[in-house]
Amino acid sequence: MTTQVPDSDQPLDLHSALRVVQSAEDTARRELRGNETLLYLMWGLAWLFGFGTLHGARFGWLPLDYGVALGIFGSILLIAVVITIVLTGRYSRGLRGHTSFIGGMYGAAWALGFLVMGTLSGIILNVVDDFWVRGMLMNSIAILIVGLLYITGGTTFNDKTQSVMGIWFLVVNMAALLSGSGHYLTVFFIFGSGGFLVAALVEALRRRQQRQLSHA
Amino acid sequence: MPDLDPIIHAESRLRAITTLNEVGERDRIAFTKLRKILNMTAGNLSTHLRKLEDAGYVEVTKTIEGRTPATYVAITIKGKAAFADYRKALRELLAGLS
Numbered sequence: 156m157t158t159q160v161p162d163s164d165q166p167l168d169l170h171s172a173l174r175v176v177q178s179a180e181d182t183a184r185r186e187l188r189g190n191e192t193l194l195y196l197m198w199g200l201a202w203l204f205g206f207g208t209l210h211g212a213r214f215g216w217l218p219l220d221y222g223v224a225l226g227i228f229g230s231i232l233l234i235a236v237v238i239t240i241v242l243t244g245r246y247s248r249g250l251r252g253h254t255s256f257i258g259g260m261y262g263a264a265w266a267l268g269f270l271v272m273g274t275l276s277g278i279i280l281n282v283v284d285d286f287w288v289r290g291m292l293m294n295s296i297a298i299l300i301v302g303l304l305y306i307t308g309g310t311t312f313n314d315k316t317q318s319v320m321g322i323w324f325l326v327v328n329m330a331a332l333l334s335g336s337g338h339y340l341t342v343f344f345i346f347g348s349g350g351f352l353v354a355a356l357v358e359a360l361r362r363r364q365q366r367q368l369s370h371a
Numbered sequence: 372m373p374d375l376d377p378i379i380h381a382e383s384r385l386r387a388i389t390t391l392n393e394v395g396e397r398d399r400i401a402f403t404k405l406r407k408i409l410n411m412t413a414g415n416l417s418t419h420l421r422k423l424e425d426a427g428y429v430e431v432t433k434t435i436e437g438r439t440p441a442t443y444v445a446i447t448i449k450g451k452a453a454f455a456d457y458r459k460a461l462r463e464l465l466a467g468l469s
Contacts, residue, residue: 166380169465175382176458179389179409186408187393249404251443253397 181366189246191316192358194239199351201235206344213340257311261304268300287336294343298328316358323350373460376453378426383411383419391429391446392454399432399443420444428453 167175205228211217212224219227247258276293283289302325309318327350331342379388386409394400406416423429428450432443446454 166375166377167382167385169461169468171382172375172380172385172461173465175385176389176461179386180393182408183390183393249401250394251399251401252445254395255398 187246187250189242191314192355192362194242195320195351195355195358197238198235199348199355201231202348202351203344205231206340206348210340210344261308261311264307265300265304268304269297272296272300285336287339291332291336291339294339295328295332298324298343298347302328316354316361320350320354373463375460375464376457378422378428379453379457381419383409383415384423387416387419388423388428388446388450388454391444392451394446396446396448396451399445402431402442402444405444423450426450426453 208217208219208224208227208231209221212219212221217224243258243262247255272293275296279289279292283292302321305321305324306318307321309315309321324347327342327346330346331339334342379385387405390405390408391400402413402416406413409416411419420429420431424431428447430445430447432445434441434443
């Protein structure tokens with residue numbers, strides 16, 4: 156049960172007024188923009204366990220058939236996608252205007268991007284014989300979309316961390332592709348998930364610093 | 372010494388305009404969502420929004436969503452400027468105390 160804040164029409168003393176502003180700003184930011192730290196941490200762990208399962212199955216440090224590992228990888232990513240949609244939907248609900256327009260278009264860009272990726276993957280399945288090259292190509296298309304949308308997401312929502320993450324994912328993608336299908340998973344497992352985990356840490360520190368500055 | 376705007380300088384209205392300032396002047400927030408964030412009763416929030424609206428600091432729009440009436444609230448440019456002035460005056464007054 157939540158307790159309603161007592162209503163007050165009385166003028167405040169100066170220090171109380173400052174505390175009211177700071178507390179209302181913190182609550183509004185939390186309720187309107189969500190928590191990027193948690194999202195990055197969740198995705199970092201999803202990639203770590205997802206790519207880790209694939210890596211373990213391929214290089215034999217997990218007693219798993221690669222098909223089963225692919226199923227686990229897909230399920231982990233699907234759960235992460237659903238949680239992301241639920242969380243971002245929750246924060247944008249009840250808002251109208253410019254933000255809801257750009258949010259809607261940005262969401263559509265993700266959905267359409269992955270629809271195209273799914274179609275391309277179907278073609279790759281039919282024309283590329285090598286199993287590992289197929290996997291590498293499909294994953295690198297997905298990461299190309301992720302990288303580009305993170306860069307544009309950062310510029311759209313004025314979030315430097317997000318744009319830097321997009322650049323990082325594209326650089327890691329290129330490095331992983333150049334390392335060849337034998338090492339693609341290793342590079343991605345370490346530096347892809349690592350990128351999300353470092354971003355979660357950076358975002359947590361940035362938020363703490365922002366709170367300290369606005370309370371100073 | 373600067374004066375604090377009496378329309379803003381009351382706890383409930385200060386919390387409301389701070390939240391609306393975070394939403395920004397290009398967006399509108401549903402009354403129900405605003406009420407939930409502020410943890411206020413509908414009656415109290417309406418009363419305080421009316422005072423802010425009378426001062427030209429917020430704009431209240433009524434609309435129909437599906438078959439349900441919905442109310443949206445947005446800070447105006449005048450409201451954003453008044454809130455910025457309020458914060459500046461508050462900072463100066465607090466600096467004068469220390």
